[in-house]
Amino acid sequence: MRNGRHVTMLTEGTYPHVHGGVSTWCDQLVKGMPEVDFHVVSLTGSGREPVTWELPSNIYRHTPVPTWGPRPGRRAAPFGRARRRFTDSYERFLLSFLDPEAHCNFGEALYDLAELARDGRLSAALRTESALRSLMWIWTMPHLPTAAARPTVHDALTATDLLEHALRPLGIRIPEDSVAHAVSSGLATLPALAARHLDGVPFLLTEHGIYLRERYLGYRSGEQRWPVKAFMLGFYRELNSHGYQAADLITPCNQYNRRWEERGGADGDKIRTVYNGVDPAAFPHAGPEPEVPTLTWCGRVDPIKDLETLLRAYGMVRAELPETRLRLFGPVPPGGEAYRTRLEKLAAELGVTDGLTFEGRISEVWRAYAAGHVVMLSSISEGFPFSIIEAMSCGRTTVSTDVGGVREAVGDTGLVVPPREPEKMAAAALTLLRDDKRRLKLGELSRQRVIERFTLRRSVDAFRTIYQELAGQPEVYEPTLETVADWTLELRDPWYEKVATDGTGW
Amino acid sequence: MPPGAREDTLPAVPRQRTPSWAQPDPVDELAERLGDFIAAAVHPDEIAALLESDGMSDDQIRRRYGVKNSFALAEVLYERVGRRYPEPAGPVHDPWQVGLLGCLLRGVVFALPGFGYVLGAPLLAGPKEDFGLPAGTLPLLAGALVGWMWNQGLAHRAYSWLGLGDRLAARRCLLLGAPTGALLGALVALAVAGTAHPAAIAFAAGQSVYLGAATALLVLGRERALLAALLPMAAGAVVAMLHSVPDAARLTLLLGSLTAVAVLGLLEVTPAIRALKGRGAVLNVRLPPRGRDKPQRSRRRRTTMGPRITASLPYALFGLATGVLVLYAALGDILAGEQRSAIAAPAAVALTLSMGPAEWLLYRFRSGSLTGLRSSSTPRAFWRTTAFTLVKCLTGYLIALLALSLVTSALWPQAPGIGGIRLAGLLLLGMLLWTGLLLQSFGAVVGAAAVCCAAALAQTLALVAHMSGPHLVALAVYGIAAATQAALVCALLGRVTAHR
Secondary structure (H helix, E strand, O other): OOOOOEEEEEEEOOOOOOOOHHHHHHHHHHHHOOOOEEEEEEEEOOOOOOOOOOOOOOEEEEEEEEOOOOOOOOOOOOOOHHHHHHHHHHHHHHHHHHOHHHOOOHHHHHHHHHHHHHOOOHHHHHOOHHHHHHHHHHHOOOOOHHHHOOOOHHHHHHHHHHHHHHOHHHHOOOOOOOEEEEOOOHHHHHHHHHHHHHHOOOEEEEEOOOHHHHHHHHOOOOOOOHHHHHHHHHHHHHHHHHHHHHOOEEEEOOHHHHHHHHHOOOOHHHEOOOOOOEOOOOOOOOOOOOOOOEEEEEOOOOHHHOHHHHHHHHHHHHHHOOOOEEEEEOOOOOOOHHHHHHHHHHHHHHOOHHHEEEEEOOOOOHHHHHOOOEEEEOOOOOOOOHHHHHHHHOOOEEEEEOOOOHHHHHOOOOEEEOOOOHHHHHHHHHHHHHOHHHHHHHHHHHHHHHHHHOEHHHHHHHHHHHHHHHOOOOOOOOOOOOOHHHHHHHHHOOHHHHOOOOHHHO | OOOOOOHHHOOOOOOOOOOOOOOOOHHHHHHHHOHHHHHOOOOHHHHHHHHHHOOOOHHHHHHHHOOOOHHHHHHHHHHHOOOOOOOOOOOOOOOOOOOHHHHHHHHHHHHOOHHHHHHHHHHHOOOOOHHHOOOOHHHHHHHHHHHHHHHHHHHHHHHHHHHOOOHHHHHHHHHHHHHHHHHHHHHHHHHHHOOOOHHHHHHHHHHHHHHHHHHHHHHOOOHHHHHHHHHHHHHHHHHHHHOOOOHHHHHHHHHHHHHHHHHHHHHHHHHHHHHHHHHHHHHHHOOOOOOOOOOOHHHOOOOOOOOOOHHHHHHHHHHHHHHHHHHHHHHHHHHOOOOOHHHOHHHHHHHHHOHHHHHHHHHHHHHHHHHHHHHOOOHHHHHHHHHHHHHHHHHHHHHHHHHHHHHHHHHOOOOOOOOHHHHHHHHHHHHHHHHHHHHHHOOOHHHHHHHHHHHHHHHHHHHHOOOOOHHHHHHHHHHHHHHHHHHHHHHHHOOHHHHO
8 A cells, every 4th residue: 555655766876875966855855754664776887886875764775776787687588479579669669769750659668678677688688689680770771860870880789788778777676555756867767667657656756957958968078979879869868758758746846947848748737846945954044244245155166157257247346346355165176176277367367366265165054155245156057056045044145147946046035147147247246235235135035035935844845745645645735835933943843953964065 | 042043052051141231140150159069969959958058048048049948049050050970089999909019928928837847847756657647747737727727717707806897806806716726726636646746746736826826917917027937937947958957956946936926926916905804894893873864784785796606617617628628739649658748748838829829819809890890880791891800810820820839849859840630630729729719708608618628528538438549539529629619609709799
């Protein structure tokens, strides 16, 4: 009997093996629901990756699924009728993403392969000569774009191998009385898709980044030839779309992600945004502002944060308010030293070196926000940035770029400017620095907004409700809109004290 | 297309007509700026991904380009730029490029220990044994065969660990495996000899230690160190062949080289000793979990996935079978009752030395078949290229073996010329060994092990049954086995999937 208290969490390359954004989110979710039993299925590389998180006791089982480890399943490929059935399914599978004109159904073919995978025969079948010949035959059909790129035998071998590794999670079974919760799109959804189709297990899909977009960007510097790239990205695109269509519910962490989800064929009614949350106790009200007008920024010193734009904007602010300082908090990641040097050079060219400081890593992150009048964000790409909601939780207003879910996070409690436009960023910062009354008012509204909408507790409660809903429980818990009056209660609530809330990794 | 325009002056893509005073079309500008990327894109969404990662918001897209969002802009760009299929940047990766000198060196390293027997022969002097073998030969042979078999399996297991990227585990495997193999070899020698030949047993024990240590050094890529440790002993043996050398000097040379090899091998695997100690210490002082935030140790799963032990068994059997075959090639005449022991010894030396070129040609074949994979667009074309490469490499090996056997028998003291039947047998045996190694390098070790074991068994039976014409029997056995294995090679390596 399914009751929403048994969840299979499916991850790829994140929890519980590495630290960082999505892993922190998973940890918060699992520790926030001690009454729910979790089975964690983590897709890894070789299967020899260590577990770096302390698993709480409500994770009753952890199954690592190495996609690049020793080959799973039986050694012998199916033969006779079984082989012919496999070849038929596999060719329909290939046609579904190589030839859109063929109108083969990706899902149907995938579920045929899933049955074979559960029988332990898919890997062996994919490594046969006949599987390779099927691919050679299909992708050299003259009307297909892959044929124009002249695929070689080596390309076919590489593509088949990559697919064989990618499909390994398909044979993993998950308990039938659980709710399957994939915390990313793509390969992590394979066991959930199979379980949903074959065993009727409800399937919840959460997306933080856009999986497909990351796959596209990841192939920019690819080592493979064009046919292999087209093959793998075609597979990922169809898998992604099929996941969106098959999921019982999709919970992106911001509204912005909907664009890709609806583009991928997701039904708008099945998308429910659940925002990330921050713990107002870990990010308390920051208190009085510093003496000198100060802008702060917090994050990893990384090109994706577009700190050049921030420095240029700062230069323009200095022209108007010469005593203004800019403090950059956060570590330089390994390999990012060159970027920092570039920034220092730019600061020297702009003549602002005296007011700029690189503060490095800070253990109490809230102090970074407390150190300034206004918190800045100049990124060119973000999901639902923690540095913004953490700053807001500290009662500081923000100037940020209009990327990802930033506008949803900030609302009308800060100023949002287009990315890569330093003039507009400078103008916004000057407006706030000069208007004390407005700035303080926005700071108050920011904290209020976090407590009303983006608390960790609210985020966890939303998922608790969703699990029960998907499990078919009649009683649905509706989280009420918390008011400012009861946020003090939240501060005394014990459970989240154990949760690691270190925003710098996001 | 405007009437009267020549076809080649206008590109096929329809363009927005702009008066000369107007700004150029911003979409065209963008298409030109991102031209290479757009041309290589597999889908419009790939371009949308790039635009978004570059920080272009839908607001900016509407304002600058007048289309709804990044997807719409990406579709316009995808249409406007023709597809191109650029080859990946940088040189083609070929993991099979290997230096000839390194391989030849390995061949020499395989052959050098043979001098040990030259040096040690007077120490083993005694009455002749069964089958007319010199004194102490049987325990030595038994120990060598066991060591050979064990170390082939051990080397495969260690290479498997290295293949998984776990150098420490490979060292640990050698640290435990090599001494076990040495002990096993010594015990087998003891069992065969009884207490009759203490000198032979001691020599066999030393030989077992050498085999284990040399395996560790070779697997970890330290053949130069091994060569350096063997050189004094080999030089001493050459001197001993020309002049008489006292037994004490012989013993010193043998023990010195053996100690050097053993110490070098031990030094190579010592990091594993330290790791073993460290891990144990940590495990011993770990406190029981406190509170519910700590995982219970009993529930923690081992995430380590190592190679299976049984996977190394066929390699061990293949090692045993080839060992037996080479021994028969070396001692066949004596075992057959002909007392001209020197005739066959050069053949064995040539076979051992030829392992250097053999290895190099195996790499050449793999490199050539990889090039074939990359240049063929149908499985049939690939089969043709591979068959041609195979014939080239096998011919190369047989020529090298022929040359080596002619040179060794010419240089060998008191050896008559090598006859036609013997030469044919040697070449067939070489073909059997090389195709066996080829199959093994493609993971088809079971087939190779089965064929070689059958050949070794047939040879043994023929010998035990005292069949007439041992050379003809050997020729037939080698011929049938080599033909079987060649057929296996053709059937297997013609398949593209064998070359992953």
